[in-house]
Amino acid sequence: MSTTIAAEAPAAVGSVVHLEGVGLSYGKTRALESITLDLPSGRMVGMIGPDGVGKSSLLALIAGARAIQEGRIHVLGGDMASARHRRNVCPDIAYMPQGLGRNLYPTLSVFENIDFFGRLFGHDKAERNRRIAGLLRDTGLTPFADRPASKLSGGMKQKVGLCCALIHDPELLILDEPTTGVDPLSRRQFWELIASIRDSRPGMSVIVSTAYMEEAAQFDFLIAMNAGRVLATGTPAELKRQTGADTLDDAFIRLLPEAERSNHSNVVIPPRDKDHEEIAIEADHLTRRFDGFVAVDDVSFRIRKGEIFGFLGSNGCGKTTTMKMLTGLLPVSEGTARLFGKTIDAGDMSVRRRIGYMSQGFSLYSELTVAQNLHLHARLFELPADTIAARIDEMIARFDLADVVDALPDALPLGLRQRLSLAVAMIHAPDILILDEPTSGVDPVARDRFWQILAELSRKDNVTIFVSTHFMNEAERCDRISLMHAGRVLTSDTPAAIVAARGTATLEQAFIACLEEAIADTADAAPPPAAASVAPAETSAPPRKHSAAFNPTRMLAYSRRETLELRRDPIRATLAILGSVLLLFVLGYGISMDVENLTFAVLDRDDSVISRDYSLQIAGSRYFTEKSPITDYAELDRRMRSGEIGLAIELPPGFGRDVSRGRHVEIGAWVDGANPTRAETLRSYAQAIHATWLAQKGRELYGDAAIAGSYQLQLRYRYNPDVRSVVAMAPGIIPLLLIMIPSVLAALAVVREKELGSIVNFYVTPVTRLEFLLGIQLPYVVLAFANFLLLVGFALTVFRVPFTGSFPTYAAAALLYVTATTGIGLVISSFMKSQIAALFGTVLITLIPAIQYSGLIDPVSSLQGAGKMIGLVYPTSYFVTISRGTFSKALGFATLHNELLALAVMIPVLVTAGALLLKKRAR
């Protein structure tokens, strides 16, 4: 690297971080083992080691994002186990977690993301705008201020993350693998940025973890880690001296325990046999566009049979897209791609048999064992059945997988998993291997081993290998490489020739030179960052370092951000706005108790005036619809079985005559008992109609004496005189919908942050639990209240449910109710880990008490035991009473104030419970 980061490191004034006997376990896995360290302050401290050795865990512990399990951690002069100290120092610590843009909000723009952090640290609008403008200028992001974070390249995401971290002038900057997956130029720009920030803030300490040894070589102080332990500490020079190695890579390998080092040998690739000049892969002016954006722009190259061809470039520069076009995964927009002279057609299966492909990241079936994975792929490539077993054995032997044949891939270390992927890609003995970043995140020993296999495949088996990588030492091993940037190939030659042509010392410098030239050529749209004044230098007494117990600005920062995110998520927004109306519609019409249009048919064996009068009596009822008459039993049976008729009446021969003569007559009637509720209604209607007919006939035949001596039962259907289902249902469904959807959305909002990783912002910024919860709750309360108005409007207009009571009382109660129900969602979110569990769990947890115990079906007064207890403390019970009271019973505040009070009392209880259950650090 050309810049000297360690330029003016101030004299160490002591330690910024002091660790003593720190240990950490995830379940049974031991992540860190008794780590005792002192990190010098005002320095650039690097942590080196492959993936999964505990670097990230250690950084999270130092940042205060993870709860301490064992040992003591002192940061900036205080104990991180003390919540008070954490609160005091968190404005001085900035933490950027691992993963490109992991603590950013993907749907928010660059500006909105940084602005959110500014709000969390309590800057006012003018201050925020000034700082953001400065940060954007210094990072060269000004032209991209309005672009959503998800649409940025990896390097840009990291710069935005850095802006977010720097907005509050931290004294300690913690960066977890900030440059993994970022191209060399962006990487260098990133380090230049850090250097200039350190120049302007000499007291700032920086702790960085990295997998790139070339970067680490520039740091002031290094900590080499492996398997949860510290291998060695010291300056890069000291480490090299200790191990007697020339490079840091070698030094690290020598520091490893004997067991891990034993099967390591330096990769030696014999020169290629020049006999094979057959072209294996040929790309000719390949272009690929996605919705107006050119991902791959006029790319041409030829790869000879048996050659190892390397592809270098940043994430998102078009490497993966090019590879996908060559495999036939993506159709080509323009140009041609040929394999062995044959144009690739995306639908052509024969091409696929000649290619082995490893996609970026591990992509085998983690639910299948190693052997099952191999077997599946052998079958899908249609290897002859009798050769499969032998071929699998061969692969297992060659890729040294014998010990793990029955293991599941997830249980294996990354290096071994990548070997399995390669074995799978080779199962059908393809001529061409296309490998997309196969060694990303793999430790140096395993990486060398992987390359040893590639060398063997190329040189011994004459397999053409097309591989992309971020590691320069891997690129140097390729026969030829192409450098790619923004969809274009910058240069393509042997590594040595590229270095020679540029006249640089290393391949990396040559690459950077090419990139700079390309950027200067294309446009000055994204000027390289002026390593000039960095915003914090020009601070004018920032209004910060106060951590009041409750700060409305921070709360509103969360509300604002949640609203923006919700607006940009079509599925969640639809559910939030239309979900409840859709469900009101569905339930209002679906759970109808109104029984109408019941079908019946008559088997009239008499066909007299009286028998026809009897059928007319039924047909005349508004509940029944008559179907064509039945002629015999067989037909009756058939039509009832098919469900065409619900009630069948048989009038016996001589019915009219017998009735007239006062003889005993029996009418046969059958109801369809398939649906018992409907059958009961049918039965009672049939009986009622029969009784009415009987009374009429009785009066006609025997005079009034027949009915004398009786009484009348007057039925008064109160509140809903027409006994319309929907009038009764709507006021009951509204409380149900206002608990289910708002609580699901509120629970999802918190659990989403946990699952996507942005919860870390809550862990490491001064925002308190109450501010976080209320901030997230607020937009959902507003939304749920809007929903309430929509539901009432819908009930009044579409279902024409009359509203008789006091609307202000109802609305006030609704506001209290939705605050309580979103509060329930927040409480639930504290013990749900995944979004899907939060979703179904919340539906179950809220619906059962709401339906069973809240007076929706049976009044709470008629419940017993536990059900009654739940009913008495559940908000739905009170809101159901208010809803029915104001809708149907013409009630107002005077009669309902007790219920309102009960709802109001629940809110502080729920919010406090949510805040107490929420953890301010990961566990």
Place this chain on the structure above:
Amino acid sequence: MRLGNLLQLGIKELRGLARDRVLLVLIAYSFTFAVYEGANTLPETLNRAAIAIVDEDHSPISTRIGMAFTAPYFSTPRLISQYEMDRRMDAGLDTFALDIPPDFQRDLLARKAPTIQLNVDATRISQAFNGGGYVEQIVNAEIAEFLARTREAQTPQIDLALRARFNPELKRSWFGAIDHLIMSITMLSIILTGAALIREREHGTIEHLLVMPVTPLEIMVSKVWSMGAVVLVASALSIAFVVKGWLAVTIDGSVALFLVGTALQLFATTSMGIFLATVAGSMPQFGLLLIMILLPLQTLSGSMTPRESMPQFVQDIMLAAPNTHFVMLAQAILFRGAGLEAVWPQLAALAVIGGVFFVIALRRFRAFLA
């Protein structure tokens, strides 16, 4: 489409499912306890209904009526004053209030046809409907018995011999069990196929499949058949052991014919699962979509309340949903013992809907892969 690939890919799906404990538990629960519970927790319309009596008569007959309301249908009647009645009903404490006027017994015996007033809180619709009838029957019976001692009734001897077919005792548990079985079939087939696709996408394995000599059609068909087969087998076992065995429901019709119908239903719903998974992209979004799709499908298909009582346009729209036809078919076969001659229209409708859904899902799936 090659059968070998379909078989291999299907087996892979089954192996994947076998390792997913959450889904296995969900399948086991949905086809056993959920069906059992569905049969037993379907609320009777009247369960300890709250009733109050305003007895202004204080006669033997009014006391007698008051004592006739007993558990499990009614809670013990509370004797209240007329003034209390309105207040208690407003507060939702009582669903029924029976007002027996002063001198009721005297007027009854003097053939003056006195009037008893029954106040029903009609906002509790299910109780209001059937409960009113029950109260009427009880009052009738008590008065009839009381009067029987004084004189004889003279009414024409015309009886209505009313019998319920297919479920003579009108056992709700039968209905509830089948209702829940249908629900489980629909829900799981959508969840299993959807989850199978989303899992592949989240793990990046779908891309891996595509570089192999496998077509999108084969990938989709293999998911449809494998997940459909799981649900079909689970349904068959559930009918045999839970519905017939545990719950002792009498099934009149041919279970084989029902399973043929189920297979067609699964064809449609698994396609739906694929479609939703391509729209959603991630598991949480899939879950949200599921809530918005499943509830209407369940409630409006006629499995909970009869289709006839829904507005015509809802009935028409719901004809496009496979569930509507499947519910008709299931009820016809399992309850009424209908055979092929009665249910072929539903089978045909399911096949057509399934075909259309499949084609739409396949198109969407292909676009999603590109």
